[in-house]
Amino acid sequence: MEILMVGCGKMGGAMLRRWLDEVPARFTAVNRTPSAIPDGAQHAGSPEALDGRRFDAIIIAVKPQQIAEIMPAYTPFLKEGGCLISIAAGFSIASIQRELGDNPVIRIMPNLPALIGRSVNGLYADPACTQAHRDLATQLAETTGTAIWVDTEDEIDRITAIAGSGSGYVFEIARSYTAAAEEMGFAPDTARALVLETLSGAIEMARQSDLSLEELRNSVMSKKGTTEAGINALRRDGWLDQLLLETTGAAYQRAVELR
Numbered sequence: 001m002e003i004l005m006v007g008c009g010k011m012g013g014a015m016l017r018r019w020l021d022e023v024p025a026r027f028t029a030v031n032r033t034p035s036a037i038p039d040g041a042q043h044a045g046s047p048e049a050l051d052g053r054r055f056d057a058i059i060i061a062v063k064p065q066q067i068a069e070i071m072p073a074y075t076p077f078l079k080e081g082g083c084l085i086s087i088a089a090g091f092s093i094a095s096i097q098r099e100l101g102d103n104p105v106i107r108i109m110p111n112l113p114a115l116i117g118r119s120v121n122g123l124y125a126d127p128a129c130t131q132a133h134r135d136l137a138t139q140l141a142e143t144t145g146t147a148i149w150v151d152t153e154d155e156i157d158r159i160t161a162i163a164g165s166g167s168g169y170v171f172e173i174a175r176s177y178t179a180a181a182e183e184m185g186f187a188p189d190t191a192r193a194l195v196l197e198t199l200s201g202a203i204e205m206a207r208q209s210d211l212s213l214e215e216l217r218n219s220v221m222s223k224k225g226t227t228e229a230g231i232n233a234l235r236r237d238g239w240l241d242q243l244l245l246e247t248t249g250a251a252y253q254r255a256v257e258l259r
């Protein structure tokens with residue numbers, strides 16, 4: 001199996017590192033900055049350097065706005081019967097096929113914890129894809145985390161808004177929570193440890209629990225206690241719910257604009 005990856009930045013690079021360890025295929029990568037390509041992948045300096053080679057799959061891992069400019073030079077190297085796999089946010093299968101010809105396309109929407117094998121991956125295949133294409137995409141996704149197949153392409157854009165962009169929301173919430181801990185007088189290292197351990201301990205406990213998230217919240221909130229005081233300030237008459245609706249809604253809208 002020969003796989004070409006075009007774009008090897010934060011997201012593509014994180015996925016490729018896992019694939020190199022676990023997927024029995026030969027990976028070739030192209031990136032503007034070659035030093036970002038992980039050891040173990042062959043480096044192709046230009047489309048011309050690929051002359052004579054053909055790939056079972058080509059991974060689109062450049063920015064959505066760059067697909068039309070960068071990708072047409074690489075798709076001629078797709079084998080007959082091969083497929084394109086795009087991790088780009090928003091950019092639709094119809095747009096990919098408009099720019100890159102009538103090849104079968106699978107969209108995978110990953111998130112950055114792919115680096116540690118904990119990506120949540122949404123997958124959608126255009127009807128032209130074969131079971132072999134779907135099996136390859138499942139294998140690539142599962143090597144970086146979980147594979148969740150969906151029935152409509154719109155669900156990929158909704159997964160983008162919840163999970164693809166979601167690690168960014170979590171980092172931002174953790175940053176703000178840490179700033180509040182520093183404001184209370186803790187040194188930056190201590191504030192970071194307090195916040196990250198609190199978040200990961202609570203999340204791991206929720207993952208292992210059969211209780212609903214509401215029940216879990218109530219279990220740490222005694223009447224007139226400190227947690228209740230904090231949570232009342234956090235929820236502020238539905239303000240937190242509204243904020244997260246706006247956050248995910250804005251990301252979904254951006255994905256729709258990028259289609």
Ligand SMILES: NC(=O)c1ccc[n+]([C@@H]2O[C@H](COP(=O)([O-])OP(=O)(O)OC[C@H]3O[C@@H](n4cnc5c(N)ncnc54)[C@H](OP(=O)(O)O)[C@@H]3O)[C@@H](O)[C@H]2O)c1
Pocket residue numbers: 006007008009010011012013030031032033034036061062063064066070087088089090109110111112164165
């Ligand atoms: N980051 C995330 O959390 C995330 C989550 C889900 C999906 N995605 C999707 O993943 C894709 C990549 O995002 P990213 O965050 O990894 O962005 P990124 O770090 O900017 O990666 C894009 C890569 O494309 C390379 N590139 C630019 N021009 C090129 C060219 N002419 N030929 C070959 N390579 C070129 C860049 O190289 P240089 O750095 O040298 O310019 C860079 O390494 C996007 O489509 C995004 O929507 C990202």
